[in-house]
Amino acid sequence: MTGRTIRTLAATTLLTTAAGSAGCGYLLHPERRGTQSGTIDSATMVMDLLWLLPGIVPGVVALIVDFSSGAIYVRGRAAVVPLSPDRRLVVRLPRSSKPTRLEVRLVTSARREVAREMISVGPTMTKDQSVELRLGPGETREPVFLEVQRDDGASARLSMPL
Numbered sequence: 001m002t003g004r005t006i007r008t009l010a011a012t013t014l015l016t017t018a019a020g021s022a023g024c025g026y027l028l029h030p031e032r033r034g035t036q037s038g039t040i041d042s043a044t045m046v047m048d049l050l051w052l053l054p055g056i057v058p059g060v061v062a063l064i065v066d067f068s069s070g071a072i073y074v075r076g077r078a079a080v081v082p083l084s085p086d087r088r089l090v091v092r093l094p095r096s097s098k099p100t101r102l103e104v105r106l107v108t109s110a111r112r113e114v115a116r117e118m119i120s121v122g123p124t125m126t127k128d129q130s131v132e133l134r135l136g137p138g139e140t141r142e143p144v145f146l147e148v149q150r151d152d153g154a155s156a157r158l159s160m161p162l
Helices: 003-022 042-050 056-069
Strands: 088-092 100-108 113-121 130-134 144-150 155-157
Touching: 042 056, 100 130, 113 130
Parallel strands: none
Antiparallel strands: 088 130, 100 113, 100 144, 144 155
């Protein structure tokens, strides 16, 4: 092999490795690692699928790494969650590796509680377990927000009204 061929091969390998790093959600989004489900990031998916062009192996490896690590899933996308016509909301419960009690409630912007449920989550819960919150007829005309509080006091509130 000539020196020019070796340099061309080395440059091609270097560019391929650099492009592979730029097209992998595992390296681009380390904060997403460990996410088990959610909305798939279309940009990361397209970059992974583009790896199918040079060959089946790089594309499949990119997809396996991103799906198995969870780096392909987007966290925290804002979504409008409307109440159903019969004024109820069904919330799918998260899985937890340790038993935890959650308080799920609907509150007004003035923090007045209009619906509340206490639930337990943990490793023994069934798949796709959910809780239903129901507003009574004429309960409130104010915007209603979803709040969740853990037994250790940590809480979260959906930023958009239902």
